[in-house]
Amino acid sequence: MSPRKGGSRDRMVLSAALLLREHGASATSIDRVLGHSGAPRGSVYHHFPGGRAQLLDEAVAFAGDFIGGLIENMTQADDPVEAIDAFFSMWREQLVDSEFRAGCPIVAVAVETNDEAPQLARSAAAVFGRWQEALATMFVRHGLPEARGKRLAAFVIAAVEGAVIMCRAERSAAPLEAAATEIHDLLTHALLDTGPAPRP
Secondary structure (H helix, E strand, C coil), rough: CCCCCCHHHHHHHHHHHHHHHCCHHHHHHHHHHHHHHHHHHHHHHCCCCCCHHHHHHHHHHHHHHHHHHHHHHHHEEEEEEEEHHHHHHHHHHHHCCCCCCCHHHHHHHHHHCCCCCHHHHHHHHHHHHHHHHHHHHHHHHHCCCCHHHHHHHHHHHHHHHHHHHHHHCCCCCCCCCCCCHHHHHHHHHHCCCCCCCCCC
């Protein structure tokens, strides 16, 4: 998807999300977003009266919904292990295609202090919560107890995000591949001999 397609508001939100994943929140300025999106300067406060904080908050929501949609599609698979394998593969492809420049835009705002915009951390937490809920629902549907499903969902998200950070630092997909292999084995054993949860 190109940031130069669509209305100026949508282009700015998309550009902010793309810049967040490569440069972090503190480096994602209004000027940088305008340059990346090609949007006119006058559109900034017309579309985002809350300024940069509102723009970044909407970029977090956009990125969270986009990735959340991919997760929800993956969780419809008949095999939950294959779904998680696909989740790791998606991140690996993004890292390799961007030459390890592109990480997760949600992490980008979660790890910075953002004292001037505390809502960014809350928005990031809400996004992580939605992703975990989708994974937990899948695990429970395939026979895991609810508490275990929630723990595993949190673990998968934490493993992916941590591995992505390591991959960017090392400029290698090895940490993500290691995490993917271990979680594949863990889920295979956890789900062994469990059938779908009985329908109410």
